[in-house]
Amino acid sequence: MAMALALAFHGGTAAHATGSSAATAGAATSSTAFNYWVIEGYYSLFECHDRGSFGVSSGWWLSYECEYDAITDSYRLWIERPGNRVICKTDAHAYVVFGRPYFSGYEGDERNGVPTMHVSSGTRVSVGGNGIKPNTSISFKVYNADTGAEVGAVTSRTAGSNCVANETGYTLSFSSGRYLVRATYTSGNSQTTYTDHRVTFIQIS
Structure with a gap:
């Protein structure tokens, strides 16, 4: 048929x-x-x-x-x-964009592995996501990968009815070193909240 x-x-x-x-x-x-x-x-x-x-x-x-x-x-x-009453047309994922989207996977599964972005201090990137529960936002936090200390945070724009949290800018004003971006978000399809999901490493030179 x-x-x-x-x-x-x-x-x-x-x-x-x-x-x-x-x-x-x-x-x-x-x-x-x-x-x-x-x-x-x-x-x-x-x-x-x-x-x-x-x-x-x-x-x-x-x-x-x-x-x-x-x-x-x-x-x-x-x-x-196969699905039933799908709210979003993609599984939930958060990303950091610099030339291309950097993200580790969907719904917290890290299926792609955690990538590494190479930039210099002061570089401006953008953050966002797709498959996100409408009327909710993504909380991004940046950690020093060596010490585990939180060094920065930014919240995405609110996801619309299409489950897209449009990108918002963020400046990486950190000293040289290796950092890890984590995100907390709620999936529009499963309604599951993923806390501190690893998104990408950032190597600043």
């Missing part, structure tokens, strides 16, 4: 939803069960197809797509999952 396909754009990335009728961006208002698409990770084209097809054959997800991302010069692996 042919299924209707809706394509919505959240924070510059595409999110898909499939069901018995086209889904709209943002909050779901129907009790109809919808399959939904989320970004599983970023890979080379070969790795994307290899992981995508393996996930389908293993029953981890229903289908997959590989979409080129010019910012990261890699391919987004979109995976289709």
